[in-house]
Amino acid sequence: MKKSKKVVVGIIDLGISNITSVANAFQKIGFLCKFLNEDNYNVEVDVIILPGVGNFGYLASQLKVSKLKHRILKHHREQRPIIGICLGMQILFDTSDECSSSNGLGLISGTVKKLSSNDSLLTKRSVPNIGYNIVNAIAGESGILNSKLDKLSGYYYFLHSYAVFDRQTDVDLEGVTQFSDKSFVSFFLKKNLCGIQFHPERSGEKGLYFLEQVMEYFLKNNFENDFN
């Protein structure tokens, strides 16, 4: 892999996310971070990060009237890397039960659904899902990162009430997590898209390792030309 220029990570800033901590994490693992906002939506970046805290409908309504939406769609049309974190992952899909009147970006087909817990009172896991939970990394057909499945699996920090339950097709790598009697998609790598339901920027050194591997995947595989 040639790394003739420093890879630039562009973090979408719609004023509703904890963008600083996401930036801190990417800086810690050696990437240059820029913020993309209404005024600076067209700054050249290699990887777009879509962080997310909040409500699906609110984020969708903010994106709808923002130049950033077109910036993200253009980046995707060019098959360049996009990483969605938490609500930022959910907004990559078509719709969410959290706000049925709003549309997501629709880069991946599917609906985000509410978590539910059917356990008995004294053993139950309450909704929202807050805290550390196990991610089981599962190999995709491409075999990418297969040697690192064990190290990628383990505890990560979750903070959400909604999730994607339908497993994706044609993924390069994915993670699933058990919540009550169901399992949901806790992350996926699929061509130029990465969705992460948990918060790697909040999951200690393990979370940083995870982000490093995601970036490594983008740099090594699909996008060699972009980074030459």
Place this chain on the structure above:
Amino acid sequence: MHSQIPHRLISKIEVKNGYVVKGLMMEGVQRIGDPIAYAKNYYNEGSDELILLDTVASLYQRVELPAIISGILKDTFLPICAGGGIRSVDDAELLFRAGADKVCINTSAVQHPEVLAELVTRFGSQSIVSQIDVKFYHDQYRVFTNSGRDLSKYNLLEWLTIVQEQGVGEVLLTSIDKDGMSKGVDLNLAKLARVECDVPLIFGGGVSSSSDIAAIYDINCDGCAVASAFHFGDLKIDEVKNDLVTKNILMRAS
């Protein structure tokens, strides 16, 4: 499968005028040290989360935690719940922008419960925590505001019902009677609240040993918040976790 999910061991830092402070039953506060240094230490020891409270913010109606949060998050990567003096969506937004993952609200919610629903609509229920400080008073658990100074009109169960109707995603419950004493916890209070609480419950106040923590987890509280015993070195997070693991309690390895 739920046995896969570890309970959270949470360090709690109360701040006043830029210092870590700790009172006895929320009174007679003493200065302890620099909150950023304490937070980094707790992160390195394996704290699962950090609660950061400005103890005088609601009294003086100000929000001054953002700078401390930014300082902590420069090179620590743990979740932060911040609170103290939040009255509006704008106040909360300052904390979220500084890097808080969750905010907790007590005083202003008791004055205007609907502020909780406004915050939930804007930020999602998973990020809005109801901070409830309770004292045993005239034969019942009563909710207090302004860091334990003022008696509210609600008892615990009334207030738990209201905050859940407003849509909060988590409850942080503290026993004022036990807080800061490091002499054991009020398990009756934890049990009572657990039964009435459908969202994650963090319990604290008076934790003095890993047995206290094990008992709180045994009631199925999602998390246990510890302040004094960590601040004064009576308990160390990594040692407590090791101890709990030997008691067959699942903890996140850090």
